[in-house]
Amino acid sequence: MSPKVSEEHRMMMQEKILAASMTLFSRKGFHETSMDDIVKESGFSKGAIYGYFKSKEDLFFELQKRSATLSLNELKSMVSQEEAAIAKLERAADLVFASMCEVSDEVCRMDLEFQLASSRMPNMRTEFKKQQMVIITLLSDIITEGIEAGEFRKDLDADNIAAILVSTIGGLSNLLVTTGMSLDWDKIKSALVSTVRYGIMR
């Protein structure tokens, strides 16, 4: 009778544990966070946590899966708009840099944790690749659209340009947390946008 209720309940519990873990992993890092830390932060018992997630790594993996979903939807909704490809790219840039500004160092650090894990653990890598491919494909589609519409140069290599753009954004995020540089995101955005615009438009 109650499977639905308890399933929901289960999800809520999981969510709480994930939230606590996220906080700790991003603040202290995966290795420096102990299950005891998570117990304290989440208020759950050891046994409960192991009831919901089979290991610390599993918890981390689950977190990685969710990390993407955040901004992706906004990005997707953007594509469906009727407008020029270049406008779409610029709106994407707005979106990305907006989140870049408001997002804390900790989120960027968490991202680095995910990247490092992906570079070593097959299941993480698969997930990470899937996520990156979604974004790259999305951008690639916009570029292809722009080429076909005559906005962009005909010789553009859509897939690789998309990969480059994604890498640039990722690289900037990393630069921020790894150097602690106080970057002026507005200036960077306009430098990037204008360079790309000149770089790809006819």
Add this chain to the structure above:
Amino acid sequence: MSPKVSEEHRMMMQEKILAASMTLFSRKGFHETSMDDIVKESGFSKGAIYGYFKSKEDLFFELQKRSATLSLNELKSMVSQEEAAIAKLERAADLVFASMCEVSDEVCRMDLEFQLASSRMPNMRTEFKKQQMVIITLLSDIITEGIEAGEFRKDLDADNIAAILVSTIGGLSNLLVTTGMSLDWDKIKSALVSTVRYGIMR
């Protein structure tokens, strides 16, 4: 008469330990590598290793310091050449992508380790920032030179473009190891080079 050993010998020993550590850190990661692993891999005793490096972290830090020196010199020698700014940038691209191709996943993974460490440990961050600044400044100087020579657009923001370029390269390297994508570096290089050329030239 004395086991007092030449500075050279000491350096050689250090180098061997560093090499063994490098292998392990990049293959398994910093945290997953134990001092016992390093003992086994290097053939040194525990005590000997601690005689050369005061902690596992110190070993890692030393490795980070050395990591930069590798390609930087080539990059620097390039700047002094007499040629157009755009040509310099292209030669830099050649250099970077060449190393990208031949370099193993392990080096890139190691790079991610360094980045993550830099995002959390002050002394690593200081070092990392210094290293990044050298490259960014180098590129920024070339760009400024290009602007002054009338090669590039006058409104270019040299520093930020440089930061963007460095981020792009770093991001691509990360994309490689984190997704395991089989990237076609030649195509990526030409996509990047042509985009940037159009993007910044008058």
Add this chain to the structure above:
Amino acid sequence: MSPKVSEEHRMMMQEKILAASMTLFSRKGFHETSMDDIVKESGFSKGAIYGYFKSKEDLFFELQKRSATLSLNELKSMVSQEEAAIAKLERAADLVFASMCEVSDEVCRMDLEFQLASSRMPNMRTEFKKQQMVIITLLSDIITEGIEAGEFRKDLDADNIAAILVSTIGGLSNLLVTTGMSLDWDKIKSALVSTVRYGIMR
């Protein structure tokens, strides 16, 4: 339903660990006793022990705190008796020498460990001083009482005499363990008692 364990149970476990530690510390000394020794002697696991005490030092400290409580209560109860001050002192001597006889070398050695630790570690010193002050004050009060009652000489320096008496007892205990002399406690007691009696009475 829950392994949540009563406070009593927790105390019992602690007590067992403390007992095992006491045995080892007094037999082998603090430094020569390893946590592994305590693991073996107590039958607990490493983790369990660290669950109850946060460090080997903490274990030692806890032991020190308890060491005093043993005979102190008897000593205190004595004070409240209605009798001449000199009689009180003699009864105290009886008490002290009685425990001196029955007590093993190990307890005295343990005492030396505590003294050495107190001479170097601030928290131990604070505790030790507190314990010593209780006894000194107790004796000092008896002496003052004796002076006021006209039993003892008027010019007696109650505090310092008390400190001297406590030192004498401590010194004798140390002499026992450090030299292994086979002391005749009865004779020593009467020598001390008669000397002090003549020494302080009018």
Add this chain to the structure above:
Amino acid sequence: MSPKVSEEHRMMMQEKILAASMTLFSRKGFHETSMDDIVKESGFSKGAIYGYFKSKEDLFFELQKRSATLSLNELKSMVSQEEAAIAKLERAADLVFASMCEVSDEVCRMDLEFQLASSRMPNMRTEFKKQQMVIITLLSDIITEGIEAGEFRKDLDADNIAAILVSTIGGLSNLLVTTGMSLDWDKIKSALVSTVRYGIMR
């Protein structure tokens, strides 16, 4: 031809090492002092130190042997004086309390180290006992002398009184370092002297 010279030289070297060790052992304690510390403090090499002393413990033992010699000679010279037994005891008290005042905490701590070691290590104990016996016997002789001269009570138990006096002095020294109390040695001395005088004289 040169055994004498090198024997002297050897002694001088030993003395230097012992001095350095003494400094460290009393400052930091036996266990907390490493051979490397002694190397640094003494300026000798590891090998040299092991050439002179067969182990860290041996070094400590040698130090213990010397520790007594210090004041003992003065004490002995005192005995031979022509004067009343009570006067001898008082001069002994002067001597002891004078050294008590000027001597640092570190010397007292070192004493505790010796005591603890003596309570556990047979060879140390033998040495320690020998040293204590010399002093106890010396005092005992004075007391016997006083009894025979009719200065002191006839029923005095010379040996045990001597042991008690030695214990009192040792106990006071320990009280000083273990509690950090700021003792007024002058007052303590007069309290002790007058008590003992009344306590043992006819």
Add this chain to the structure above:
DNA sequence: GATGAATGAGTTTTCATTCAT
């Protein structure tokens, strides 16, 4: 299911002693 005490292999690091030079 939930709890948290218990486990114990594994971690980094130290240091008395040895020995090739």
Add this chain to the structure above:
DNA sequence: TATGAATGAAAACTCATTCAT
């Protein structure tokens, strides 16, 4: 004889995971 680099056993402590209740 002097040196100090090298050794490696042993130390204190951690922590992901299990399981009796």
